[in-house]
Amino acid sequence: MTAEGQRTEFATALRDAIAASGQSLTQLHLRLRDRGNPVSIATLSYWRSGERHPEGASSLSAVDDLEQILGQRPGALAALVSRTVRLGGLPAPRVPFDDETERRETEETFAALGAAPQTAIRDISTHMSVMVGDDGAIDRTTYRCLVQVTSGTVSELPLIDVDEEQTDAFLLITDVVGGTLDREYRHPAGRLSGIVIAFDEPVAAGETTLFEFTEVYPPGYPRRRSAWHATARPSKETLISVRFPAEREPDWCEEYVESEDGEEWTAPATMSGRVAHTVRHGFGPGVLGLRWGYLD
Structure with a gap:
């Protein structure tokens, strides 16, 4: 037809x-x-x-x-x-951070990873499932990502993480499904790190691939009370869920959105029992996240 x-x-x-x-x-x-x-x-x-x-x-x-x-x-x-x-056509990816230092270090991290420009990848969906420990900070995060290739053939995908504090440590990447952890890099400034997931099979134009992995926070790694996803172009669906341990629900929890020009919007997070979540369709470029705290 x-x-x-x-x-x-x-x-x-x-x-x-x-x-x-x-x-x-x-x-x-x-x-x-x-x-x-x-x-x-x-x-x-x-x-x-x-x-x-x-x-x-x-x-x-x-x-x-x-x-x-x-x-x-x-x-x-x-x-x-x-x-x-x-x-269709994809807009050029844009680094979704307003801070000039973060933008520069992101570009340097991509270069150090030897990552090809991600001009042929469409983000279909990203699901982040976050588990919080008894201290109220993140213990681990599982990512489930579905992407589509729009031209040529793609065999790997680079991902960037930004820490709130400087550190020399790496998050532990475990339980990779649909690919393998091929390489990783910590920027000398100590706040940005990057990984490259190599797909199990090359993905041709028009095809999609689903991959999963888990980030585990090792002892001594800066503890976080926020979970966020930054995207360089519109994503069909972005979902973040955070599960808190019994009797350790936060005193406050909010969702927030940061645009690429630095503007921020916040609102109380949607809570169901011990789980908070936020979801967007067609979101990006920008940062979508949840953050929480305790009065004590």
């Missing part, structure tokens, strides 16, 4: 699903907005008529939400978005 034919099929399927649901475009707009995927009524109308089609990480995320809102099976609408649209 041609890309044009696939776009027409998407519009037809969306139109039928909306009609069957009995919902108006205004209702769909409001429900998408509440899920963190704001799509204008005009854009929904264009998708329904076939004049335009979803493209970009935030639009594809909205299609996933539309499937749920309209009672469709997972992938029923997303599968009709053409592969060309799915790959």
Whole structure:
């Protein structure tokens, strides 16, 4: 089927699903907005008529939400978005730190790792599961990442971490799935470190790969009471969850967002029992995080 034919099929399927649901475009707009995927009524109308089609990480995320809102099976609408649209063009990655020193040291760390420019990687989803110890600081964090290659073939992915204090120690990388820890580097200034995950198999354009790993905080490593994810370009989904030990729930916990120009937004975190979480769709560039504290 041609890309044009696939776009027409998407519009037809969306139109039928909306009609069957009995919902108006205004209702769909409001429900998408509440899920963190704001799509204008005009854009929904264009998708329904076939004049335009979803493209970009935030639009594809909205299609996933539309499937749920309209009672469709997972992938029923997303599968009709053409592969060309799915790959699309990527904006140039931008270091999401406003501090000039952090920007410079990030670039130096990438260079020291010998990492290829990440111009052909799309972040589909990043899930961070954080376990807090009895002292109220992070013990370990497990990452589950899904990425898509948009051009050429990619065999590895570099990742950067920034510490609140200077240290010569490395976080322990364990339980790597879908790849191996190929190399790591600690910047001489002592606050930035980087790792490179080599994928089990090279990933070609249009393909996705899922990998996982866990960071363990060794004795003597600076303790953190914040968990954050920095992204250099929009990510379809970013989820951070923090689990606190029994009888050690924080006295306060907030989510925060830092834009690349240094602006910050905060709000009370969503708590369910001993778990706090924050989630964004189409987020980036910038920093999304949770932080917490104790009155004692």
